[in-house]
Amino acid sequence: MSPVDPDLLSIEDLSVVIRRPGREVAALSGVSLRVGRGEVVGLVGESGGGKSMVARSIVGLLPGGSHATGAVRFEGDDVLRMDAGALRRHRGHGAAICFQNPRGALSPTRTVGRQLTDRLTTHRRLTEAEARQAAEEQFAAVGIRSPRRRLGAYPHELSGGMAQRVMISLATGCAPGLLIADEPTTGLDVTLTKEILRQFRHAADADGRGVLLISHDLASVAGVCDRVVVLYAGTVVESGPAARVLGRPAHPYTRALLRSVPDVDGRAVVATPGAMPLLTAAPRECPFAPRCAHATAECTADRPSSRPVPGAADDWTLACFHPRTDELAVSEPAETPERVTAAAETVLEVDDAHVVYRSRFGKGGHAALRGVSLRVAAGETLGVVGESGCGKSTLAKLLLGLVPPARGDVKVAGARMSDLRGRELRQLRTRVQMVFQDPIGSLSPRRTVADAIGEPLRALGLPAAQRAERVEAVVDRLELDRSMLTRHPHELSGGQAQRVCIARALAGEPDVLVFDEPTSALDVTVQAQILEVIAGVVRDPTRGSVFISHDLATVRGFADRVIVLYLGRIVEEGPVEEVFGNPRHPYTRALLASAPSLGAGFAGPKVTLTDDLDDTEADATGCPLAARCPFADDRCRAEEQELRSYGAARAACRRVPEIPDLLKGSDIRV
Amino acid sequence: MAETVVVGTARPGRFATVLIVTGSVILAVVALAAILAPLLTGWGPTEIDPLGTLVPPGPGHPLGTDANGMDVWSRLLHAGRLDLGIAVAGVAVAVVAGTALGLVAGYLGGWVDDVLMRVVDVFQAFPTFILALAVAALVGNGTGNLIAVIAAVNAPAYARLVRAEVRTVRESAFVAAAVTSGASTFGVVWRHVLPNSLTPVRVIAPLNAGWAMLTLAGLSFLGLGVTVPAAEWGAMISLGSPDVVAGRWWTSVPPGLVLLICVLGFSLLGEGLQERAEAKRR
Numbered sequence: 001m002s003p004v005d006p007d008l009l010s011i012e013d014l015s016v017v018i019r020r021p022g023r024e025v026a027a028l029s030g031v032s033l034r035v036g037r038g039e040v041v042g043l044v045g046e047s048g049g050g051k052s053m054v055a056r057s058i059v060g061l062l063p064g065g066s067h068a069t070g071a072v073r074f075e076g077d078d079v080l081r082m083d084a085g086a087l088r089r090h091r092g093h094g095a096a097i098c099f100q101n102p103r104g105a106l107s108p109t110r111t112v113g114r115q116l117t118d119r120l121t122t123h124r125r126l127t128e129a130e131a132r133q134a135a136e137e138q139f140a141a142v143g144i145r146s147p148r149r150r151l152g153a154y155p156h157e158l159s160g161g162m163a164q165r166v167m168i169s170l171a172t173g174c175a176p177g178l179l180i181a182d183e184p185t186t187g188l189d190v191t192l193t194k195e196i197l198r199q200f201r202h203a204a205d206a207d208g209r210g211v212l213l214i215s216h217d218l219a220s221v222a223g224v225c226d227r228v229v230v231l232y233a234g235t236v237v238e239s240g241p242a243a244r245v246l247g248r249p250a251h252p253y254t255r256a257l258l259r260s261v262p263d264v265d266g267r268a269v270v271a272t273p274g275a276m277p278l279l280t281a282a283p284r285e286c287p288f289a290p291r292c293a294h295a296t297a298e299c300t301a302d303r304p305s306s307r308p309v310p311g312a313a314d315d316w317t318l319a320c321f322h323p324r325t326d327e328l329a330v331s332e333p334a335e336t337p338e339r340v341t342a343a344a345e346t347v348l349e350v351d352d353a354h355v356v357y358r359s360r361f362g363k364g365g366h367a368a369l370r371g372v373s374l375r376v377a378a379g380e381t382l383g384v385v386g387e388s389g390c391g392k393s394t395l396a397k398l399l400l401g402l403v404p405p406a407r408g409d410v411k412v413a414g415a416r417m418s419d420l421r422g423r424e425l426r427q428l429r430t431r432v433q434m435v436f437q438d439p440i441g442s443l444s445p446r447r448t449v450a451d452a453i454g455e456p457l458r459a460l461g462l463p464a465a466q467r468a469e470r471v472e473a474v475v476d477r478l479e480l481d482r483s484m485l486t487r488h489p490h491e492l493s494g495g496q497a498q499r500v501c502i503a504r505a506l507a508g509e510p511d512v513l514v515f516d517e518p519t520s521a522l523d524v525t526v527q528a529q530i531l532e533v534i535a536g537v538v539r540d541p542t543r544g545s546v547f548i549s550h551d552l553a554t555v556r557g558f559a560d561r562v563i564v565l566y567l568g569r570i571v572e573e574g575p576v577e578e579v580f581g582n583p584r585h586p587y588t589r590a591l592l593a594s595a596p597s598l599g600a601g602f603a604g605p606k607v608t609l610t611d612d613l614d615d616t617e618a619d620a621t622g623c624p625l626a627a628r629c630p631f632a633d634d635r636c637r638a639e640e641q642e643l644r645s646y647g648a649a650r651a652a653c654r655r656v657p658e659i660p661d662l663l664k665g666s667d668i669r670v
Numbered sequence: 671m672a673e674t675v676v677v678g679t680a681r682p683g684r685f686a687t688v689l690i691v692t693g694s695v696i697l698a699v700v701a702l703a704a705i706l707a708p709l710l711t712g713w714g715p716t717e718i719d720p721l722g723t724l725v726p727p728g729p730g731h732p733l734g735t736d737a738n739g740m741d742v743w744s745r746l747l748h749a750g751r752l753d754l755g756i757a758v759a760g761v762a763v764a765v766v767a768g769t770a771l772g773l774v775a776g777y778l779g780g781w782v783d784d785v786l787m788r789v790v791d792v793f794q795a796f797p798t799f800i801l802a803l804a805v806a807a808l809v810g811n812g813t814g815n816l817i818a819v820i821a822a823v824n825a826p827a828y829a830r831l832v833r834a835e836v837r838t839v840r841e842s843a844f845v846a847a848a849v850t851s852g853a854s855t856f857g858v859v860w861r862h863v864l865p866n867s868l869t870p871v872r873v874i875a876p877l878n879a880g881w882a883m884l885t886l887a888g889l890s891f892l893g894l895g896v897t898v899p900a901a902e903w904g905a906m907i908s909l910g911s912p913d914v915v916a917g918r919w920w921t922s923v924p925p926g927l928v929l930l931i932c933v934l935g936f937s938l939l940g941e942g943l944q945e946r947a948e949a950k951r952r
């Protein structure tokens with residue numbers, strides 16, 4: 001039965017049903033896929049699709065209560081039917097996993113070097129000295145600078161990117177045939193994402209390993225995968241060469257996924273209604289049919305099996321009765337909402353704000369914002385972008401009055417926040433409302449939806465009857481079902497919860513709405529739905545909005561103006577077309593260049609920064625970017641940079657006029 | 671091909687329910703017996719049978735009489751009122767007081783937190799029972815005082831428990847959302863922080879009531895509990911213990927057993943609630 005030269009990994013018709021008292025979940029229903037040596041296969045889809053379950057089945061870690069049929073063949077042996085000893089040898093040696101949250105997956109009380117050498121001494125039977133030597137080489141191989149020093153570091157001393165590199169070295173340490181990466185770049189900055197994904201490509205190319213790259217982020221995996229497998233509700237809906245599946249998808253779900261992602265090239269996002277079903281038994285019909293615009297009676301009568309795409313030469317298969325053969329219309333850029341006239345009233349003003357987090361025992365502190373000024377007019381949307389640690393979240397807290405400025409002012413509708421106390425301050429606070437990153441976490445677990453939405457109205461002193469009326473009005477406006485009002489947060493899906501949070505923010509008719517990464521915790525198609533809701537909300541000419549995100553593409557779709565933050569300072573600001581089309585500051589250009597894109601991406605000459613953010617000295621004098629900037633000279637390192645006007649935009653870089661010359665020719669790399 | 675591989679088994683979710691129901695039934699039976707005591711016996715708890723002391727179990731006295739000629743069965747039933755009542759009331763006061771302290775300390779932080787927690791430290795520096803002895807000796811006996819003693823020795827633990835929980839909840843996004851919605855400090859604490867900080871209290875309180883009964887019995891055993899001749903299990907054990915050597919088991923063994931059963935009931939209930947809280951978290 002087993003072939004002479006088996007694939008490295010071949011999953012055959014794998015079904016997993018998890019039986020727990022009171023509930024049953026069909027996690028996987030007839031999944032087949034394979035990964036060859038030296039091949040990078042992307043496993044994509046939204047949460048609930050079964051991506052992690054596939055990963056767990058490969059290392060024999062199915063959760064308790066799982067009933068599995070089919071086979072997971074690794075070099076011909078079925079992982080599902082291995083005994084404990086064989087399974088132990090298989091894990092680590094055969095297949096190894098890189099987890100999503102590297103800092104959580106590393107043991108906090110042992111140095112990272114120790115964790116790696118432990119594996120080497122037990123699995124590869126190296127001596128202590130050999131293991132140390134090998135560990136140092138491993139660290140160097142995944143791009144950790146000064147590896148010898150890092151061997152002695154504890155996980156909490158590492159940045160997210162560094163921790164993920166350590167995780168990769170742990171997984172590859174025992175030379176596994178297959179490397180499984182479960183969302184390895186979630187939570188990492190764009191510049192790092194690229195670098196980490198390159199490590200996986202390298203593992204396949206240089207060492208001939210198979211790599212299974214699990215991700216919800218289609219744009220990032222597009223560049224490194226050979227083949228892509230798309231999962232939906234525990235079934236494989238489409239699989240084939242990455243360029244074909246992501247370039248010219250034939251399955252309606254794949255197409256919906258691709259259209260849901262905002263892109264830096266500014267194309268419009270198309271939302272698909274509905275959400276992935278949670279199946280209790282293997283589906284008898286096409287699981288995507290209820291959300292599919294092309295579904296017919298046939299789709300609900302029978303489940304389409306995986307078949308080769310008609311006319312396609314290579315192994316491109318899909319499970320659909322009505323494959324789409326037309327080009328995925330790359331829609332024209334979203335129509336830009338009409339410009340706000342300069343005469344519009346200013347609703348929010350921040351003047352030279354500094355925020356310092358003091359350490360508990362007085363001395364020292366960390367300056368999170370260093371002199372940020374901005375203003376938002378009614379009807380205007382201001383985008384705020386930057387990498388983690390740039391001060392985005394602190395800025396949000398400052399605007400809401402959750403942290404006081406150490407210096408400078410925040411004025412809402414003309415009133416200075418720091419002048420007010422007690423009741424007046426509370427009233428002013430209702431004028432600025434925020435939509436948080438984690439929708440479910442920002443709703444009180446023991447309060448109903450109606451209670452949550454009514455919260456700002458309560459502060460305004462409205463009686464209960466009037467509150468209920470206003471709550472219903474805003475719920476209707478956001479097209480939420482009224483039956484949801486009596487539910488608790490844990491009964492909501494992420495998308496529903498975020499709608500509730502938007503409803504809460506709108507209930508008190510605030511002057512300013514702050515969106516802090518409102519879609520980054522949501523699934524791709526849900527993201528598109530929420531972006532649509534937000535787009536409708538920010539059009540309102542009576543209020544201003546601030547849209548904070550690490551994702552440049554998302555900001556581009558909304559903002560009228562953009563500010564780019566770096567280490568607590570504004571490095572560039574200007575109208576959105578200016579900043580995205582013709583970035584002045586080298587940092588902005590580098591951010592745009594590394595943003596993943598399914599289309600052409602950023603068109604202009606690209607800049608690559610040299611170091612990770614965490615390796616630079618935040619308190620050094622001179623331009624904060626100097627240590628990473630390819631254009632930095634001695635004056636940059638010595639002088640503080642002020643924002644200077646360049647056309648309609650302003651940038652904190654004295655060399656902007658020279659940059660076009662410096663950029664001439666090819667991409668700048670150092 | 672149809673062969674199915676089964677991986678482990680999921681833990682039955684009914685386990686928690688079984689624990690909770692068993693514990694509740696045990697406690698309900700004891701409480702009911704205490705409440706309905708006059709219907710279940712002809713003797714009063716302190717009524718002396720002039721015809722005999724230390725009568726062995728038999729007709730008339732189902733569990734015999736003690737050295738004073740009082741009916742053991744009647745005393746056993748009536749004692750439940752005091753024991754259950756004082757333990758539950760004491761723990762209830764401790765929960766309310768401790769939770770309030772913990773809320774204030776945890777939410778306000780700063781010097782308020784420092785001062786309150788140092789006071790709690792002082793209380794917790796003594797072994798519980800020694801502290802109970804000291805307080806009982808100080809305030810003297812009597813039902814109200816005993817409730818105060820039980821509350822005083824247990825409240826610090828709740829203060830600490832709730833404070834720790836509040837410090838986590840305070841940082842959560844939903845509290846930030848409530849603050850930015852313009853809610854007053856009281857509103858935030860009452861509607862958002864408090865309801866979301868009580869899970870550990872719900873688990874600990876029943877267990878604690880069990881320990882409180884033991885503390886109470888211990889105090890009475892040492893003569894610092896209820897005033898003699900009031901019916902109380904610890905006092906009954908104390909009074910009856912010399913009889914055991916002479917083979918007269920009925921004066922001290924029954925109250926001991928009932929005490930054991932009650933503590934077991936509280937423990938099962940607490941364990942069950944804990945199990946359920948954990949199951950919810952998964």
